[in-house]
Amino acid sequence: MIKIIKYVITDILRNKIVMAYTIFLMAISLSLFNLEDNISKGLLSLLNITLIIVPLVSIIFSTIYIYNSAEFIELMVSQPLQRKKIWMSLFAGLAISLSLSFCIGAGIPIVLYAASSIGFIMLAMGIILSIIFAAVAMLSAVIIRDKAKGIGISVLLWLYFSLLFDGIVLFILFQFEDYPLEKAMVAITAFNPIDLGRILILLKMDVSAMMGYTGAIFRDFFGTQVGFIITLVILLLWIATPAWMSARIFNKKDL
Amino acid sequence: MMKNYIFILVVFFLFDADTFGHVLHVGKLASYRSVSQAVHNAQTGDSIFVEPGIYLEKNIVIDKPVSLIGINFPELDGEHKYEIISVRSDNVTIRGFLLKNSGISSLIDIAGIKVYGRRNVVIAGNKLQGTFFGIYMENAVNCRIEYNQLAAHTANEQQSGNGIHCWKCDSLCIIGNSVTHHRDGIYFEFVTNSVIWRNESFNNIRYGLHFMFSHNDAYIANLFHNNSAGVSVMFTHGVKMFNNIFEDNWGDGCYGIFIKEISDSYISGNKFRRNTTGIYMEGASRIHLEKNLFTNNGSALRIQASCMDVSTEKNNFIANTFDVSTNGSLVMNTFEKNFWDKYEGYDLNRDGIGDVPYRPVSLYSMIIEKNPTAMVLFRSFMTSLLDKTEKVLPGITPEGLKDEQPLMKPLSL
Numbered sequence: 001m002i003k004i005i006k007y008v009i010t011d012i013l014r015n016k017i018v019m020a021y022t023i024f025l026m027a028i029s030l031s032l033f034n035l036e037d038n039i040s041k042g043l044l045s046l047l048n049i050t051l052i053i054v055p056l057v058s059i060i061f062s063t064i065y066i067y068n069s070a071e072f073i074e075l076m077v078s079q080p081l082q083r084k085k086i087w088m089s090l091f092a093g094l095a096i097s098l099s100l101s102f103c104i105g106a107g108i109p110i111v112l113y114a115a116s117s118i119g120f121i122m123l124a125m126g127i128i129l130s131i132i133f134a135a136v137a138m139l140s141a142v143i144i145r146d147k148a149k150g151i152g153i154s155v156l157l158w159l160y161f162s163l164l165f166d167g168i169v170l171f172i173l174f175q176f177e178d179y180p181l182e183k184a185m186v187a188i189t190a191f192n193p194i195d196l197g198r199i200l201i202l203l204k205m206d207v208s209a210m211m212g213y214t215g216a217i218f219r220d221f222f223g224t225q226v227g228f229i230i231t232l233v234i235l236l237l238w239i240a241t242p243a244w245m246s247a248r249i250f251n252k253k254d255l
Numbered sequence: 256m257m258k259n260y261i262f263i264l265v266v267f268f269l270f271d272a273d274t275f276g277h278v279l280h281v282g283k284l285a286s287y288r289s290v291s292q293a294v295h296n297a298q299t300g301d302s303i304f305v306e307p308g309i310y311l312e313k314n315i316v317i318d319k320p321v322s323l324i325g326i327n328f329p330e331l332d333g334e335h336k337y338e339i340i341s342v343r344s345d346n347v348t349i350r351g352f353l354l355k356n357s358g359i360s361s362l363i364d365i366a367g368i369k370v371y372g373r374r375n376v377v378i379a380g381n382k383l384q385g386t387f388f389g390i391y392m393e394n395a396v397n398c399r400i401e402y403n404q405l406a407a408h409t410a411n412e413q414q415s416g417n418g419i420h421c422w423k424c425d426s427l428c429i430i431g432n433s434v435t436h437h438r439d440g441i442y443f444e445f446v447t448n449s450v451i452w453r454n455e456s457f458n459n460i461r462y463g464l465h466f467m468f469s470h471n472d473a474y475i476a477n478l479f480h481n482n483s484a485g486v487s488v489m490f491t492h493g494v495k496m497f498n499n500i501f502e503d504n505w506g507d508g509c510y511g512i513f514i515k516e517i518s519d520s521y522i523s524g525n526k527f528r529r530n531t532t533g534i535y536m537e538g539a540s541r542i543h544l545e546k547n548l549f550t551n552n553g554s555a556l557r558i559q560a561s562c563m564d565v566s567t568e569k570n571n572f573i574a575n576t577f578d579v580s581t582n583g584s585l586v587m588n589t590f591e592k593n594f595w596d597k598y599e600g601y602d603l604n605r606d607g608i609g610d611v612p613y614r615p616v617s618l619y620s621m622i623i624e625k626n627p628t629a630m631v632l633f634r635s636f637m638t639s640l641l642d643k644t645e646k647v648l649p650g651i652t653p654e655g656l657k658d659e660q661p662l663m664k665p666l667s668l
Contacts, residue, residue, distance in 0.1 A: 040574055041596070044634075052636055166637035170622075173629050185631045198635060206553070206576045206633070215553075215630055216507060 001085045004076065008093025012065065018101050021057055025049070025105025033113040040205070043114055043122065046106065047201060050126045051194050054102060055133045056158050062094050062137030063154040067147045074255055087250045091138055091243055098130040118204045125197035128235050132193050133158070135242040142246045142253065165192045182217040193238045196231055276321075282306025290315050290323070290331070297321045305329045305352070318343045325351035328382060333357040333367075339386070342370040348377040357386040359414060366391035366416070367405075370398065378403060388416035389437060395424045402431045409436065412460055417442035421449075429454060436460070440482065443469040452476060462487045463504075474499055485530065487513040494520035502528045510535045511552070517542065524668070527552055533575070536562045545569050548668045554580050554620070563587035571665045572596060572615070576633075579615035579656065582624050586655040590615065594662040602663045613661040616652045618645035 012018050028049060033042040069090070076086045106126055110119040137154055144150040169188060173181060189195040203223055221227040279293045279301055280286055287293040291312050293303045302322040309330045314337045317323065323340075329352060333339045336358045340349060354367040367386035370376050372394035379401040383389045389405040392398060400419060409415040418434030420442045421427060427449040433456070434440040440456030443449075443466035455478040456463040463479035464486045466472070471493035478500045479486050485504035488494065494517055501511035511530040512522075516538045526548045527533035533552040536542070538561045545568040549555035555575040558565060560583030571594045572578045578595055592608070600609040619638045622629050632638050645652055 037596075038574065047634060048636070048639070162636050163640075166632050166635045170629060170632060170637065173626055173631075177626055181628045185628055189631060195631075195635065199631070202633060218631065 001089050004081075004086060004089035005093045005096070008090055009097050011069075012093065012097045015065075017061060018097055021061075022101040022105040025053075025102065026109065029106045029109035033109055039114050043118055043205065046110070046122065047198070047205070050106070050122055050129065050201075051198055052162055054126050054129050055162060055194060058098050058130045058133035059137045059154045059158050060151065061098070062134040063141050063151050065094060066090065066138060066141035067150060077255060083251050084247050087138075087142075087247045088243070091135065091246075094134045094138075095131040098134055099127040102126045102130050118201065121204055122201055125201060128239070129193060129197055132235070132238045132242075135239050135246070139242040139246040139249075142249045161192055161194050165195070169195075186218065186221050190234050193235060196235060200228075200231060276300035276302060279303045280306065281310075283308060294319070294321060294323075313337045314341060315339065316341045316343060317347050317349075320344050320346035322348040323350070323352070324348070325353070325381075327351075328353040330355060333386070335359065338365045338367075338369055340368045342368065342373055342376055345374045345376070347373070347375075348379070349381065350377070350379045351381065353382045353384070354386060355384050357388075359387045361413065364388050364391060364416060364420070366420070369393065370395045374398070377401070384408075386416075388420050389418040389434065390420070391416075392419075392421040392424050392427065395421070395427065397426045398424070399428045399430070400432060401428070403433075405432065405434045405437065407436045410460070412438055415460055417465075418456070418459070421446045424449070428452070433457075434459065439463075439465040440479070442466070443472070445469065447471055449473075450475070454478070457481050459483070464488070466491060470494075473497070478502075480504070482509075484508065485510040485513060487515075488517060489515040490517075492518045492520065494522075496520070496522045496525060498524040500526045500528070501530060501533070502526075504530045506531060513537075514539050514542075522547065526550075526668075527555065532557050535559075536565065538562065540564050542566070543568070546666070546668055547571075548573070549578075550574055553577065556615075557581070558588060559583075560585045565589075566591070568592055569662075569666055570594070571668055573665065577617065577620040577623075580620035580624055581616055581653060581656065582621075584653045586653045588656075590656070590658040592660050592662055593658055594665040595658065596665075598661045598663075600661065607663050609661040609663055612657040612659045614646065614649065614652060614657045616656050617642050618652055621651055 029046055032045045036042040077083060107123050110123055136157060140153045140157060141150050144153055189199060199218060199222055203219060222231055279297055281290050281293045281303060285306060289312055290305055290310055294317055297303060297319060299320050302324060305325045307327045307329050309332060311332050311334060331339050331352055331354050333356045335356045339354045339357050349368060357367050358365045366388035367383040367390060368378055369391040370393060374396045376395060376398040378390055381403045383403065383405045385408050390400055405418045407415055415438040417439040418437035418441060419429060419432060423445040425447050427446060429451045430453055432454045435458045437459050438461050440459045440463045446469040449472045451474045453476045457480045459482045461484050463482035467489045469491050473495040476498045480502035482504055486501060504511055509531050511527040511533040514534060514536045518540045521543045524546050529551045531553040533549045533555040535557045537559045540563045542565045544565060547570045549570065550573045552575045554577040555572050556579045558581050560581060565588040567590045569592050573596045578597065595613050595615060598609055598613045600611040600613065602609055618641050
């Protein structure tokens, strides 16, 4: 299994796209920290990168990579290896290389310029989001045989998580304005890993604003030790569920 | 020459006894054992020096103009039952005592030191610990409350009175006191023409400073922080606030300053840091807000549409989550020459003033004002998209609320 992971990682690195992604992240974060006059504004812009660009690159790259290694997968399957192990190694290879490139690309500038609790939680969120969206990509790639359709679905999924979901939430908020929705909102955010990550970072970043009534409810949940652990578990579920589902489907799939 | 000296000496002796008064000593080994006894035997203008020790005197009533001076903080204990000192005479000085444990009552306002409708009273350098109300001025005129330290111990609003409580007073000087763990740190009702200077009010159960109907007072260089509801001021005109600091007032309904029905006032040189809301204004009119510094607040300024002629000029807005928010489209207030760190305009002629106006109200802050739960979407891609579109084509945010001359560089405040 480790051999396959190693092979996948070297293959991805040879691909150079991930290298370009690393350099892009590094260039953007360095310039953000240098251009903005205070660190908090730099972190704010970096937040948008973490929440938008990272899932996008993660999901698209992973989907395309899975489709492109169809022949490699077929070759592996013909070997005396468990299908589950092959699939999991592919996932591990993708997750490791993507989070590694985020770690280097955004992590170094964060450590250099903003080595605070906000910086570190942002780094952790970037890594977790990379892995989650790699897992989601694996699921969509294994369900849909057609490459174009699969990539399309991935793009739609990204659009859903980063934009449509929030739109729907806003719609619900205004439709059910008369009801106390604060606690329901805490539950609803669990359905979107990007939102979860964003709120965890905000609780550190906009402390004062989050001290208002609604903020206080989020704070009472996400800010406590228990809430933090629950959030972490939910995020891990977001990794495990798609990965496990895709492995199950791949196990039975007629290649 | 000699004649002059003799004249001076004669004058000196003439004034001696009556003018300077006698000195009475209270203490274990002194001529008086209790303060009440000494007050009873004192003449107008006498000084009563109290040696260190613990005095359980129930209620000390001062009914003649004397000076009560504590040496090394003698302790006057109210045994959780009594009002410790009641001042019922003009020209009284109380200095250097440690007052402890006044009674607590929900029917009458028991205080550490209470002044009943008197003039020229000086209360200076005392320590009050565990009193219900701290220093209570009722109908007092021309009094000084200086350098006292007030600390209550109670945890709830019912069990606690106000630190410095003034009702229907005029011409007070309240200087350099520190008040903590009371209900309201400093409370004024119908107090006029007074100066509140260099006090510190923190960790109070309700407001750091709370006043109503208290016209023409000046608040200078005070420090209000960590009060559970900030500072709240209402129904007053002619308020001057200079160089005060409002910090760390966190929570819903908790404001750096809450301003309601205040008019003809001047708020300048204050610093608002890390409050959930820096200034909240409701029904305020003719207020001049200048040279204040707003940093790291949730909302720096919340101006409700019921305010008019509030001019916000030459302030720095730095690292606030929201700069200005409002609840309607009607704007009768002006914003001029402020520095906004979120300003993205340019300055072609290099005169230090941005060439395009700045709109401090974001669409999202309007949404939050209507529906606070929408805070859950804060800083999401969705809302920043909405904000950007609104900036280009203002539809919901009030058209008139803008700074025509935003500064490019922060003012040095």
